[in-house]
Amino acid sequence: MQIVTGDRDLFQLVDNARGVQVLYPIKGVGTLQITDDALLIEKYGVNGSQYVDFAVLRGDPSDGLPGVVGIGEKTATKLIAQYGDLAGIQAAAVDPDSKLTPTQRKRLIEGTDYLAVAPKVVSVATDIPLPTFDPTLRAEPLDPVTLEELSERWGLGTPIKRLLDTLAQKGK
DSSP: OEEEEOOGGGGGGOBGGGTEEEEEEEETTTEEEEEOHHHHHHHHSOOGGGHHHHHHHHOBGGGTBOOSTTOOHHHHHHHHHHHSSHHHHHHHHHOTTSOOOHHHHHHHHHTHHHHHHHHHHHSOOOOOOOOOOOOOOOSSOSOHHHHHHHHHHHTOHHHHHHHHHHHHHHTO
16 A cells, blocks of 8 residues: 555555555644555545546646646536547547537637646656665764754754654654
8 A cells, every 4th residue: 555645646556456545734734644446536536546537627726737728527528428538528529419518618618728738737747766775763963063053053952952852752
């Protein structure tokens, strides 16, 4: 099981078959939601592999994504269910026999330039070699001299002492 912590952009990594879930903070970092494909389908109507297309279509103001004008969550979900993915939706937009409404067709065609680049912006890079992650907490700082210098520079004596005491307790 792999668990990733982050915002909604990382929902695209959710993959039940590979055992990948996302811990999503609901209220600050105090309450974390375990997000898997079932939760994504329940909440958004798409699974992790469809999340990029969903996010591109509906937009995300917090990430500066405008989305396609007039397409919100419900319409994005419906279009993905009907046409499979963004490529299928774009093909339907130029197919006069598709079941898109004239307004949807117009808006998707007007959004062609946006739809050409937005998936690259939204997609998380998955081909970057990462070092093995070791979640083990150290019992002592890796560089005590630098930590002491930072502590003095920024007046962090008490919080640093509490942190070091806590880490020392974990190491016992």
